[in-house]
Amino acid sequence: MKPTEFELQLLRSAGGDVPSTEQRRQNRAAVMQAAGFATAGAGAAATASVAKASVTAAKSAKVVAAGSSIAIAKLSLLAVVGVVGAGGIFAFSRHRVDAPPASPIVIPAPPTVVASSSSTAEAPASLEDSNASRSAAEHATSPASTRTPRTAPPRHELSDSLAIETELLDTARQCLTGGDVTCASRKLAEHRSRFPRGTLASEAALLGIEAARASGDNAGALRIAEELLRLNSSGPYARRAKTIIDELQTQSK
């Protein structure tokens, strides 16, 4: 089926849609800071980004109010876990995980990332010359590229919450790596409590699986892995969940 010129025009138009230099700079500063990579320069840039975002947000208050919320998608993943008691002990449905691990565990290997393939035999031909298309997409510039952002979400809120989420999960991972499941469980419980719909909910679930396995609670780990798979039908998380499920089912035989 040959595409019409109208279709090709639409597809070509995508190449001109690029973020502005300012958007790129702000995103870079915010992510570097949230990820804990912030240098002095990045920190200053992030601060400037926050100030600018606030000004722009005030100018377009209606739009920001309607569209800039960083409320995360309803990942009910962590519904399978809960906080038990005032001590904040993390539990997986019916099983407490504050017992020491019964045996050494191996933290599952990361999911296999898509391997680049030179085989295009199965790939139908592109709608138009792929080089031309890609070149336009990669290199096209737009007058908008030098303009300021059109709208500005409250990026400082995102950065703050992501920074806290990141810190909690990093600590939980360190605890797990050190064999301290109780410590990891506390941090995961705190993450669950503070960020029930957190950006890193799937990351937290993976750590939860590891914590459950470390405590010998394979049934709990399996439940979380199945929930993770239900919420991520494809992609790296799905592959990771499938691997874990296969391992757990093999172990149970």
Next chain:
Amino acid sequence: MVAVAHPRPMIAADAAHRFEALFDEHHDVVWRTLRRLGIAAAEVDDATQRVFLVAARRLDEIRIDEERQFLYGIAIRVASEIRRRAPAPQVTSVALLDAIPDSAEDAEAQLIAHEARRALDDALAGMPEELRQVLVLVELEGVPVADIAKLLGVPAGTAASRLRRAREAFAESARRVRARMSREAR
């Protein structure tokens, strides 16, 4: 004692340098892909940050020559999550106000580009999400179908079939958009 199968974590400085390079090389591609996957202009910066934050946390899992594919996978997931929320807000009026051109020539060019992209987004919005993902990645980003199959966790034959259906759906959706534009132009 926990035996860790992860690669040895990179030291912080190396990780920061690698992440900076990854961000600088792939930021615009991720941003653009998110837009075409249906993320509104008002949300695309936040969505882009989310993608790269996940990448930062999993940096030691990302193979050097597979960074873009990894980011595509995260972008698809982030876009799906955001699109499952309330419908995206309409920000066209403000976007246009902010994009007031400096000259009449710029104005015409921008208007044409803006209308074309709006029509593209309308056409993409009329497609099922799974088909839209394939069309955007193959036709706009040039990702090989074999890689799409791995990204989406489906057999190669399924990915190829999905691309064929995606092209048909896009053609149909583009026809509807064109018809609507023709009506509006009268």
